Amino acid sequence: MTSSLRRVFLASLLRRRLATALSLLAIALGVALGLAVQLIHGAALDEFGRGVRLLSGEADLQVVGPREGFDEGIYPLLARRAEVAEASPVLEIEARLPGRDDSLRILGVDLFRLMRVQPALMPLADREAAGEVGGNEGGDEARGAREAEPSRTGGDGRLAALQPHNLFLSADARAVLTQPYRSASGESQPPAISDGYLLAQSGLRSLRLRIAGQLPGASGSIGVMDIAGAQQHFERVGTLSRIDLKLADGVTVEAARLALETLLPPGVSLRVPEAAASEVGTLSRAYRVNLTMLAAIALLTGGFLVFSTQLLSVARRRREFALLRALGLERRELMRGLLAEGALVGVVGGALGVALGYALAGGAFRFVGGDLGAGFFRGLSPTLAFDPTLSLAYLLLGVGAGVAGTWIPAREAARVPPARALRAGEGERAGLPQAHARGRIAALLLALAGLACLLPPLSGIPVGGYAAVALILAAAVLALPALARAVLPLLAHGRSALWRLAHARLSATPAQAVVAGAGVIASVALAVSMAIMVSSFRVSVDDWLEQVLPADLYLRASSSSASGYLDPEALAAIAAVDGVATVDTTRLANLRLSDAEPLFSVLARPAQGNWGLPLVAGSMSVPEDAALPPIWVSEAAADRHRLAPGSHFELPLGGRLQRFIVVGIWRDYARQYGAALVERGDYVALTGDTRVNDAALRVAPGVDPAAVAEALRQRFGAEHITIALPGEIRALSLQIFDRTFLITYLMEAVAVLIGLFGIATTFAALATTRQGEFGMLRHLGLTRAEIGRLIAFEGALTAGLGVLAGTLAGGAIAWVLIEVINRQSFHWSMDLAVPWLVLGVFAFSLVALAALVARLAGRHAMQRSAVLAVKADW
């Protein structure tokens, strides 16, 4: 194409500045949202992966078990084997920090093994600490150390590291812990380090660990200390969390796995270090895929927008094209020119989107965190890096949306015989592009969507569910003309000439409804389905919280995974506090059922008592003739392990596999990878573990729970325990819930905005093509205000149809989200709760807004002189 011809097409883009700008913006927003979601999670996962590589160092294999650890007796067995060159034992403690809501990951290590397997974690003693050690050990060495700079390999540093009270912190950890911590509720909590000591908690006791140096090779927030010291301080003598193995030369990972696996007790397994990263990837994957789907719908809406603007621009330029064709422009060249227009919009929109995506991701890191508020990557501080491949991919997606949106209009334009388009009266004869009723195809797509819902998930991703969402959207767009034909006759009773004109126009040209309404359908369907899903979810979570929190007070020493716990002595002390009627406890243990999956939670507590269990199947009462101990599994556990009441389930407890009989299935919104409840008595008998994490208290009649809480705080120290009333836990949980969904609300808002852009561009373009019509109506006696009202009626009718189709599609998609996508991604069931009022207000506002937007967009056409408008035939 010659440069002058290029100018013909470029000039057209520039002439319809509003439509071009809105198309650009729509594509940019779609691209930006998708890219930002990907960047944020990519960066968080990368950061996690870096952490994993750092912690595992040069290990070829890792021995891993339950979070509470396994018997260290395995260590000498493995270290002695010929396949193993080095074995480095690790005890990982999530140390609770008294008075603070965050915790510190402390690795108890064997320094001599560490050097060979994870050299990056080698501690470096501060000069003072090294000197002190020297002073204790002997004068000569001490003098030498005082003169020398601290050194990682130096004998003094190593000796300092062997001291049981000494802790070495990464720079990140030091930075975080010397600062006050801002809790979720906004309260400022004290720094964990003061005077060179870190205050940590074990059970209900505070420990003072001396900050003896740094970890120059480490990143992320971690601490390292001697393993013996860690076991002793945190009362974990005899247990390990992990053993990192370096294999002997010539031994393959597979061969070693086969040989060593037989040595391990149930619940302890071997895995390659990378599996830890994939474990976290698995945890956050469903959430990530969900957000990506939202972004995809935004991009799709952008594509629709390009389609509507291009279709209308092509309709308006029929004569221009006919003239060009009559002057010798080839059909192919015309098509290419139009596609190039779409591609140009796509390139610029895509580039803007990529830039905006990075800005959004940067902003999200700053204000929401790397997990977008969902809590999967707590404690990571990921950094944003430019990813050329990903950026190019998203840029191409933008171009794709631009070209795809232009394809049909370009083909239509190239097909029109030039002689016909140039004839007088062609406007009347050609009319508007007609949409063919594709009711049958729409019905077929809906049937396919139904079938797609029956498909099982593909490696944990509900592919069938997402396909069903896409099919429902496509069916809704295709069914729009048919819907218009069905609904419009019902609205034909208006007496006003304007209403009749608007109604007649839309009835005669349902294509207009498709062109303007397609973007509205996609965004409304998205918003409606998310609103129904989130409302159902929230109502269900609220009900669930009410059921699981029936007691008057809840007390915990730390979050389930951290180092605080309650022992029998502490429980006795709690029961002795004035006003406490009954105390029931929960022990939470995290078991490893396979080497790559996230951990499985076991709750040990009395099945009946102060804790509630929201059953969805089975019962709370144990059959009298049961030969096996009873177990109640969560929906996720039932789904993942195909369990039903009456089936048997084996768990690795106390170093052996124990078989249980499933008595009931319960709803659990807290643990997406499965949980099971066993009777506390059975658990203690099997494991000998008498510690507990949480206690649920009922107070005696007439006693104020707040007074009991105060007494407990005084007894154990407010910094060592967290006490909450059920109402507080509910409020906090719902607050976290709302924060998690905040990002989805934002994305919905963007999609709805893009849908409104669709109305604006369509009506701006339509108004321009209809200047002759408006001029004639002015001659016939319509005032400018009446023309404005006519356009507003049309906008409202078009949007109304889009909203209707979108709401119907949204309802269907909500069902798919609740029954298929959520079930398969998170294994959560929920009760349907449709927020009718919210949906009604939303639909009404959108229609009103569309009327306003259409009127504003059409203003340009109304301002043109009626005289000129009827003069020009095009």
Next chain:
Amino acid sequence: MLELSGLCKTLPGTPPRVLFDALALRVADGECVAIVGESGSGKSTLLNCIAGLEPVDGGQIRVGELRVEQLDDDAMARLRRSHYGFVFQAFHILPHLNLLQNVALPLWLLQCPEDEATRRAQEMLARVGLGARALDPPQQLSGGELQRVAIARALVHTPQLVLADEPTGNLDPGRAMDVLDLLLGQIRANRAAGVLVTHSRAAAARADRVLELGPDGLRDITAGS
């Protein structure tokens, strides 16, 4: 009845161009007047001034008892709705309405009852020879037929004044004369005043009077006068 007196219109510019000055015209009920003139002589502008779509610089325009030049934009729109009919060169038939609806449109605007609007539009279509095609969409019509629909629309509400700007400009000569005869016949039958602007002398000759607009105003050039 249409009556213009002392009408002045000057186009802005440097220097300003006087289109007409102290122009006078009287068109009686049932009379059709054709205005011819060079391109740019101001024929269409005169028509637009009469329609109240362009302001005048002086003089009076009376339609029946009403003074058009004194009305504001909205009042003028309402006057056009009830007292005026228009026929355009480019037809301007709405593609999304069928023929009957296109013709009934002025009655809708006047809030005429549905049944009556339909009856009158149907009658009017029959008068222009398209009675059997009332429910057809405009897409199926030829140029001449489209202009017949436009004539029916211009007359259906029995306006006092019908303005036609080059009504045959887009039609072939044979068809043009048929359409023109129909237009003039209907105007006369309705006892309306008709003003027709055209380039075509042949078309103009069908009117009761032919006036030529020139720098000196309107000059009667009716054959035989």
